[in-house]
Amino acid sequence: MTTAAQDQELLARVVEGDHEAFNQIMRHHEDRVFSVCLRIMGNREQALDATQETFLTAFRKADQFKGNSALGTWIYRIAVNTCYDQLRKQKRRRTDPIPGHLDPTDYSAQDEVDSAALRPEIVRALAALPQDFRSAIVLSDIEGMGLPEVADVLGVPVGTVKSRVFRGRRLLAQELGNQSV
Amino acid sequence: MRDRDLDLIAALVEGRLEDETEARALIASDPEFQAEYESQKLAYEALSNLGPAMLTEMERSALHRDVWTELRSQDVAGEKTRSPWYYRWAPVAAGMFVVVGLVAVINQSGGGGDAAMEAATATTAADSAEGGDSGGETSAPAPTDGVEPDITALLSQDFSRAMTAADVAYYEAEAEKVRTGDVDTYQFEDEEAEQSSRIETCLESAELTGFEVIGAGSPSAEDAEGGVAVPEDANPYVAAIPEDTALEDAPIAFVDLLTCELIYVDQ
Numbered sequence: 001m002t003t004a005a006q007d008q009e010l011l012a013r014v015v016e017g018d019h020e021a022f023n024q025i026m027r028h029h030e031d032r033v034f035s036v037c038l039r040i041m042g043n044r045e046q047a048l049d050a051t052q053e054t055f056l057t058a059f060r061k062a063d064q065f066k067g068n069s070a071l072g073t074w075i076y077r078i079a080v081n082t083c084y085d086q087l088r089k090q091k092r093r094r095t096d097p098i099p100g101h102l103d104p105t106d107y108s109a110q111d112e113v114d115s116a117a118l119r120p121e122i123v124r125a126l127a128a129l130p131q132d133f134r135s136a137i138v139l140s141d142i143e144g145m146g147l148p149e150v151a152d153v154l155g156v157p158v159g160t161v162k163s164r165v166f167r168g169r170r171l172l173a174q175e176l177g178n179q180s181v
Numbered sequence: 182m183r184d185r186d187l188d189l190i191a192a193l194v195e196g197r198l199e200d201e202t203e204a205r206a207l208i209a210s211d212p213e214f215q216a217e218y219e220s221q222k223l224a225y226e227a228l229s230n231l232g233p234a235m236l237t238e239m240e241r242s243a244l245h246r247d248v249w250t251e252l253r254s255q256d257v258a259g260e261k262t263r264s265p266w267y268y269r270w271a272p273v274a275a276g277m278f279v280v281v282g283l284v285a286v287i288n289q290s291g292g293g294g295d296a297a298m299e300a301a302t303a304t305t306a307a308d309s310a311e312g313g314d315s316g317g318e319t320s321a322p323a324p325t326d327g328v329e330p331d332i333t334a335l336l337s338q339d340f341s342r343a344m345t346a347a348d349v350a351y352y353e354a355e356a357e358k359v360r361t362g363d364v365d366t367y368q369f370e371d372e373e374a375e376q377s378s379r380i381e382t383c384l385e386s387a388e389l390t391g392f393e394v395i396g397a398g399s400p401s402a403e404d405a406e407g408g409v410a411v412p413e414d415a416n417p418y419v420a421a422i423p424e425d426t427a428l429e430d431a432p433i434a435f436v437d438l439l440t441c442e443l444i445y446v447d448q
Binding site for chain 1: 187188191220223225228230236241244245251252378379382386416417438439440441442444
């Protein structure tokens with residue numbers, strides 16, 4: 001885990017154009033960013049796109065980082081917002097019916113690694129949740145972040161996170177129950 | 182159900198309790214608590230079993246290759262030329278100039294009035310912000326006796342980001358669109374509530390309390406019409422002004438919707 005001072009130093013080097021510093025940041029956070037994106041987007045290819053976009057944004061906006069939160073928190077915040085943005089764009093694009101082989105709910109079309117990492121029934125249930133609830137339980141219950149860190153990433157009070165996690169789980173259980181009927 | 186009951190049930194579900202007696206008694210006391218516990222447990226266990234995902238080696242290689250290809254093609258690091266050094270000190274110099282002028286006026290008029298003081302202070306803050314837009318570092322503004330503290334805080338923001346002239350031109354053009362009601366807005370559709378909540382969250386993160394949203398934009402190639410190029414790294418933004426301020430008089434704050442950072446203020 002990097003300290004705040006190391007984070008600041010790494011970011012300062014990135015701003016100066018030090019590619020190796022940015023590589024260090026990527027290596028440190030890429031799996032978790034990808035994991036967050038995968039659980040929010042529900043599709044590896046889209047999650048990879050969102051992960052790429054997250055790091056491009058982090059690189060380009062490195063000089064905006066004010067150090068008010070940990071570097072990781074800042075990057076995960078960008079990741080969550082990037083996922084929201086891409087989901088929004090997808091919805092806007094979906095004016096025509098989606099061909100069956102591209103439908104994200106067509107799990108038979110996904111490869112083996114998908115089925116191992118994404119349990120279809122949970123992915124469907126997660127996808128049915130409002131985004132605010134989904135991101136809260138992804139960060140808390142899948143990524144194992146503490147409530148204060150989730151609050152930092154999402155930029156909301158801890159009490160709000162607690163409420164979103166609780167209500168998100170309740171909705172998820174309902175969705176899982178509906179699927180099993 | 183009280184907050185404490187919910188906390189207790191959540192703690193029991195997550196296995197955080199050393200002594201589960203009280204929690205067990207609670208869920209045994211009421212079928213509603215029992216049902217809540219079971220649904221929480223079902224969801225929590227399903228999610229925990231899912232666990233974090235990892236990139237495959239092929240995906241990792243593709244990620245690094247694509248990120249660096251993109252960055253090199255745009256040469257982002259080299260493209261961001263910083264503003265000349267004197268731009269950084271311009272707002273400070275302007276502020277000092279006004280303060281010196283103010284002192285002279287006060288001395289001449291034998292003490293001056295509060296109105297003159299407030300007007301001069303407001304001008305100082307506004308001048309500082311203009312410099313801030315150019316990427317300069319600004320000195321802290323003089324206190325304004327609690328008059329419009331949000332605006333003062335906004336204008337005293339340190340815009341450490343080195344903006345290119347193209348960036349500034351872009352946001353000036355977007356501000357003009359906002360002022361004329363011609364901004365590209367998000368099509369919220371059924372996500373309206375979620376997007377609104379996200380925007381509010383971003384405003385809070387950018388410490389823009391007391392501001393209201395007046396538009397949100399998503400840069401696209403179409404924005405290039407009229408000769409204003411869209412910066413390569415422009416992200417969706419939300420534009421906000423201080424509450425209860427007329428749009429034509431208000432500074433427009435632009436907040437990056439991906440990083441939730443304040444990126445520009447148009448006067």
